[in-house]
Amino acid sequence: MTLPVTFIEVVAVDRITPRTARVVFKAEALDDTVGGTPDQQLKLCFPRPGQREPELPAGQDDPMGWYQAYLAIPEADRPVMRSFTLRRRHPGTRRIEVDFVLHGDSGMAAAWALRAAPGDRLGMVGPSALYAPPVPFAQVAAAADWVLLAGDETALPAVATLLEALPEGVRAYAWIEVADRAERQRLATRAELEVRWLHRDGAAPGALLTAAFRGGALPGGRPFVWLAGEAGAVRALRRCLVEEHGVPKSDIDFTGYWRHRLTQDDAPTAEDLADARERLG
Template sequence: MAVWHATVRSASWLTPALVRVVLRGDGLSGFATPDATDTYVNLAFPPADAPYGPVFAPAEVREHYPAELWPARRRYTVRRWEPATESLTLDFVVHGDDGVGGPWAASAAPGDVLVMEGPGGSYRPDPAAACHLLAGDESALPAVAASLEAVPAGQRAVARIVCDGPEHEVDLSCPGELDLRWLHRTGSGDAELLLRAVEDLDLPASGVQAFVHGEADEIRGVRRHLLVERGLTRADMSCSPYWRRTMTDEAWRRVKRDFVAQMDADVEPVA
């Protein structure tokens, strides 16, 4: 996998919990994204006491240093790539000191270096779809925003997004006919917000393309509903649990594979 590095040019708070970081530099020369609106890069965050420099090859670090000195790897969606200026924009959800990427972004300053591998990606709104459904939370916002911008004019797009309140909403644009609703957490029954909102939708009986990403248990419920009760197939849907309530990043990474297998078992033998 290709390794890139870039320098922070700016970091700004879009909401109380979302930081936008713009990166540029010669280390992005030749970088190109796939034809996907969920394009991602794997970021590498070295520990504070790393004995190697800010520009490194993650594979070489893993080969030559003990595990405690390896960089933490986190996957982030590309919000925007501008080839003309070789400018890469990433949005980071910040929950205080929790995690790795959020705290890094919260303190990012011009000149800071970020190493990454990739890119990858596979989803893009299908111009032949009758309706585009995008459901998730703040962690899915970069992909949701990029996807809405790619919906063809005249096509229906339905977006349901969970966030902490009005101050956590961001402007979203779409050439299509956008039906957008923000779902605000209240501290009670939040795990059901997204599922209930999707259950209430009036969607076409066929031709729905879905993008469902966010908190694991919320995504699991929505996925089951769409496959079992709405009749979507797996080919109609891009679905991934990014994080799980009450779990740290590392704890979630350890159990994610088993959780995804359980999601599949929920809907067997659905094709």
Template sequence: MTTAVAAPFRFFALHVVRTRRLGPSLVRVTFGGRDLHDFRSEGRDQSLSLFLPHPGQPEPVVPLDLGDGWWQAWRELPDDVRAVMRSYTLRSLRRDPDEIDIDFALHTPAGPASRWAARARAGDRALVLGPVLADNRAIRFRPPADTDLVVLWGDETAVPAATAILESLPAGTRVRAWLEVPDAGDIQDVRTEADAEITWLVRHDGAPMAVDAVRAAALPCGERTYVWLAGESGQVKALRRHFVGECGVDRRRVAFVGYWRQGMTEEQLRAAE
């Protein structure tokens, strides 16, 4: 099994370059910034911490000293002053000019990040805690070299990472993917060289629950199957139990992360963890 390399991260000052609506529930925000030339990542599910301003603030408020003690100093700022922090995945990184894309799921009811993304305009300012080394511990998709089947599941919060993974896989890679979105208008055209079968589950159209859809497929999971699961934590846990308990996939070959939990804010989830 491969292991992640612990790597340092730093803060990058960003500004919105443009936005593009991808569907009723998804919007892509493209960010630029002079110091993005130091941003490094080779992970298709690269995790980032994004800091956003409250309404009426021109930029996110963070401690003046963003050294090792930044977390505690940020926590000590008043709730209605300190920058809103949310976890996102990198959709893409480009050079000349240096830009990154982050796709936002527009939840209902909307949280602070969804509201910010829905009204973001060119020039709006943000801050991201991101990697300065391409291989870092915030990358979870790491299939072993002997993998003969890649299985992916993600809801709308994980679609950016899942589609980036699909686009990066080489020709001949066998992939079975389930991507869950609220609305049929959120379905995306995914271009991949992999031998991929992608099923879109549309909740508003009465799609089956994730575990039911995956179980019905009767996947031929074997010793060399690799599974990646991301999205709502309850669904992720149920799917992990299915693959490990029912399909017999080695738990070390199942990468899983709960991006959010039904009925809880990110602050509540972080406190619970």
């Protein structure tokens, strides 16, 4: 199975909240399966200063081989790569939507999105069936008594696609921490959904979510819990679910999307490595 690699070009930019930009791209090539399942992960590759588009190796069957070819590009020319969730594919087209959380010029992706305009070009690696879960999300959710999706604003694109995939009759909860009331987004689903918005209003990232888990009561029965957001907060939430609420580890899917005061270019911490080993195990 070939790891898909293509170039994408900005078609439109829409500020859907004060701190979130939704960018519509047109891809040069796009597999038919892209956009067919929720929570599809991809990597965007940003050009270096002076480049119109990033320099990228062609897709190949061996993902590690592709990554080695990527690392072989001289550092001054090697594109900066960041992970995102596919928000939506426009049916019957090669157009996709990706949401960017805008937090100033402190990060490569956010700084790019602040200035993004039609015609700007990026590289895209994935989404790929190589990284699809062995059991579809809707099937896992239907087997549980209830579903809880929790995270911060970086998790909202994935949460939205997961909720859209839920069938009727599923009891679902979404606990989302955002900067303030203006960052709320509409969440569509056929499930029986209860949404709890937590407004930081200057509090530390993850603090309100962690407090809600520690002080909140959960429904009875067997859950399926999906967690994503700042890595330290996700770690604390998972520990609380297991130790205080008695949720089996096997019923929790968790991912640290970002790290407070660290970027994806910084070396993984011991906690990051432990999380990776547990997810792979």
